[in-house]
Amino acid sequence: MAEVLKVSSDSKPKAVAGALAAVLREHGRAELQAIGAGAVNQAVKAIAITRGFVAPNGIDLIAIPAFTKVEIDGEERTAIRFLVQAR
Amino acid sequence: MAEVLKVSSDSKPKAVAGALAAVLREHGRAELQAIGAGAVNQAVKAIAITRGFVAPNGIDLIAIPAFTKVEIDGEERTAIRFLVQAR
Numbered sequence: 001m002a003e004v005l006k007v008s009s010d011s012k013p014k015a016v017a018g019a020l021a022a023v024l025r026e027h028g029r030a031e032l033q034a035i036g037a038g039a040v041n042q043a044v045k046a047i048a049i050t051r052g053f054v055a056p057n058g059i060d061l062i063a064i065p066a067f068t069k070v071e072i073d074g075e076e077r078t079a080i081r082f083l084v085q086a087r
Numbered sequence: 088m089a090e091v092l093k094v095s096s097d098s099k100p101k102a103v104a105g106a107l108a109a110v111l112r113e114h115g116r117a118e119l120q121a122i123g124a125g126a127v128n129q130a131v132k133a134i135a136i137t138r139g140f141v142a143p144n145g146i147d148l149i150a151i152p153a154f155t156k157v158e159i160d161g162e163e164r165t166a167i168r169f170l171v172q173a174r
Contacts, residue, residue: 009124029109037128038097044167048152062149062174066133080131087149087174 004031004066004081007046009038016046020084029085030073035070040080047084056084091118092169096131103133107171108140111148116172123156127167134171147153147174 003023007016016032023030034043046062049062064083069076090110094103121130127172131150138148151170154171156163 037124040131041124041127041167042129044152045154048154048167050172062151064122064138064147064149065131066138067132067135080128081134 001029004033007032007034007039007043009036009042011039011046012084013042013045013049016042017049017053020046020050024050024054024059024084024086029083032082032084033068033070033079034082035072035079043080047082050084053073054086058068061085062087090114091120093118094121094126094130096123096129098126098129099137100129100132103129104136104140105145107133107137111137111141111146111171111173116170119169120155120157120166122164122166124130124170130167130169132168137171141173148172150171154162 032043034040047063066081068079068081070079119130121127134150153168155166155168157166
């Protein structure tokens with residue numbers, strides 16, 4: 001299974017992009033999980049930045065967003081998961 | 088060129104998804120443009136919903152996010168563009 005990187009609204013997109021590129025190099029795919037608009041925005045920026053990191057290796061990175069349910073402090077929340085992989 | 092659908096933080100993801108599916112049916116690809124975290128979040132939700140709309144037609148929809156500059160009221164803003172197409 002792909003590794004899941006949790007992104008928050010405080011996450012630095014460039015730092016997430018570095019982590020994402022590392023997971024992609026090892027596993028060929030990765031997942032980002034974000035809860036809330038601020039976190040989703042940082043995740044999207046990270047994916048755009050990562051595209052630039054891996055493009056020189058001939059990798060055309062794509063994202064597949066999906067809804068998922070997660071439990072946080074006993075409460076069910078809707079999160080966005082991005083499956084990130086080479087096209 | 089693909090049609091560009093502008094998404095705002097007030098956009099209803101399901102309505103955007105309907106418009107997106109219509110553009111995809113006609114052109115095979117589409118672009119969403121969003122400025123700000125709220126708008127990006129609605130755009131991502133719309134893409135996830137649209138995946139469900141087109142999946143029964145055997146289409147595995149993917150998104151490619153990219154930064155772009157747009158001018159609004161004479162000010163330069165950074166927007167996110169999502170290229171949306173079948174894999």
